[in-house]
Amino acid sequence: MSLFHRLKVASVRPETRDAVVVTFDVPPEQREAYRYEAGQHLTLRADIDGEEVRRSYSICSATQDETLRVAIKRIDDGLFSRWAFEHLKPGFALDVMAPAGHFNVPLAPDARRHHVAFAAGSGITPILSLIKTTLKAEPLSRFTLVYGNRASSSVIFKDELADLKDRYMGRFNIVFILSREHQDVDLFNGRIDAAKCDALLKAWVKPEDIDVAYICGPQVMMEQVRDRLVANGVPKTGIKLELFGAALNGAARRPRTVAIKGEAGCEVTVIHDGRSQRFSVRKNGPSLLDAALGQGIELPYACKGGVCGTCRCKRVQGDVDLDNQFALEDYELARGFILSCQSFPVSDTLTLDFDQET
Ligand SMILES: Cc1cc2nc3c(=O)[nH]c(=O)nc-3n(C[C@H](O)[C@H](O)[C@H](O)COP(=O)(O)OP(=O)(O)OC[C@H]3O[C@@H](n4cnc5c(N)ncnc54)[C@H](O)[C@@H]3O)c2cc1C
Numbered sequence: 001m002s003l004f005h006r007l008k009v010a011s012v013r014p015e016t017r018d019a020v021v022v023t024f025d026v027p028p029e030q031r032e033a034y035r036y037e038a039g040q041h042l043t044l045r046a047d048i049d050g051e052e053v054r055r056s057y058s059i060c061s062a063t064q065d066e067t068l069r070v071a072i073k074r075i076d077d078g079l080f081s082r083w084a085f086e087h088l089k090p091g092f093a094l095d096v097m098a099p100a101g102h103f104n105v106p107l108a109p110d111a112r113r114h115h116v117a118f119a120a121g122s123g124i125t126p127i128l129s130l131i132k133t134t135l136k137a138e139p140l141s142r143f144t145l146v147y148g149n150r151a152s153s154s155v156i157f158k159d160e161l162a163d164l165k166d167r168y169m170g171r172f173n174i175v176f177i178l179s180r181e182h183q184d185v186d187l188f189n190g191r192i193d194a195a196k197c198d199a200l201l202k203a204w205v206k207p208e209d210i211d212v213a214y215i216c217g218p219q220v221m222m223e224q225v226r227d228r229l230v231a232n233g234v235p236k237t238g239i240k241l242e243l244f245g246a247a248l249n250g251a252a253r254r255p256r257t258v259a260i261k262g263e264a265g266c267e268v269t270v271i272h273d274g275r276s277q278r279f280s281v282r283k284n285g286p287s288l289l290d291a292a293l294g295q296g297i298e299l300p301y302a303c304k305g306g307v308c309g310t311c312r313c314k315r316v317q318g319d320v321d322l323d324n325q326f327a328l329e330d331y332e333l334a335r336g337f338i339l340s341c342q343s344f345p346v347s348d349t350l351t352l353d354f355d356q357e358t
Pocket residue numbers: 041055056057058059070071072073074075077078079080081082122125126242243244245246247303307308
């Protein structure tokens with residue numbers, strides 16, 4: 001079964017000068033396949049000048065909306081985002097993979113929690129879905145958003161956030177941090193970095209009141225916020241991260257850290273979509289994802305750089321050396337999940353299961 005379905009673009013709405021909101025038309029027979037959780041993303045695929053290009057875009061609609069919508073920010077020299085700005089129009093049919101990702105927590109209607117999100121730029125996209133979905137699904141919970149941008153003109157979803165603030169008065173709060181536009185409250189000027197995070201945790205959001213924290217934006221900002229939250233007493237298990245950063249595809253492989261057991265190749269069994277397929281791969285050769293794709297086995301992937309998590313699978317048997325990884329949390333690593341695009345076999349046999357979610 002193909003991983004992609006062709007979905008028609010229902011609408012393309014400019015959100016800021018550099019961002020568009022794209023809504024897909026999901027036919028009734030595909031609704032189940034495109035049912036999603038807040039915080040998940042879609043992999044979009046296009047042929048650009050004869051090259052297959054895949055990129056991940058987070059869903060910004062709420063799960064209760066029955067709408068499938070993403071926001072794409074144009075990057076100056078960006079291949080896919082610039083192509084999308086030129087080509088995506090109502091009626092255009094685009095290859096879209098089913099929703100994936102784990103940037104969320106289970107929601108419960110009787111939960112009384114304080115969810116706090118730190119977003120910068122287009123990092124607001126999955127956060128908007130989390131805000132809308134959570135405020136509807138957990139009527140007793142609160143949500144605070146700390147949202148960093150250059151200026152108010154570049155704030156994606158400014159109007160929608162203002163509407164949410166009115167609708168959920170007392171339950172939804174926003175702090176805009178602007179780096180190139182002066183605001184009266186000094187705390188709100190500048191960037192979201194370690195010092196700003198400390199200041200906000202002192203004056204605005206009590207760390208002991210934070211039950212769940214979501215962080216989405218550039219890598220440096222995410223790491224600084226996570227470290228300051230942990231230093232201020234927020235448990236690491238309550239912090240969820242989603243990196244949008246540039247994929248590291250093509251980055252140099254670091255020397256292998258796990259001892260190679262024996263000289264022989266590795267016999268790999270891949271379980272995907274209920275099917276089991278086998279192939280041999282050289283140790284210290286291509287990644288497991290590339291080796292499987294080279295055998296004609298269709299597996300999910302997007303960035304090939306350890307960022308998007310689309311190629312996540314469970315190591316059921318055997319050992320791998322995992323290279324760059326920015327997508328898995330500690331508990332997933334402990335349960336045996338790996339990123340196949342960044343994993344290299346080190347045992348003589350290996351079984352990978354792409355069907356296991358937990
Ligand atoms: C899980 C996940 C969810 C994502 N969700 C969204 C989303 O909702 N909306 C969205 O607009 N993007 C999102 N992204 C980023 C998106 O997948 C692309 O990386 C981005 O659109 C750039 O692709 P491109 O082909 O235009 O640029 P490329 O041709 O890949 O890169 C061009 C240049 O831009 C730099 N660059 C690449 N990505 C970024 C970035 N995100 N910010 C700044 N510079 C960058 C590169 O280093 C390079 O110099 C997400 C990424 C991931 C992994």
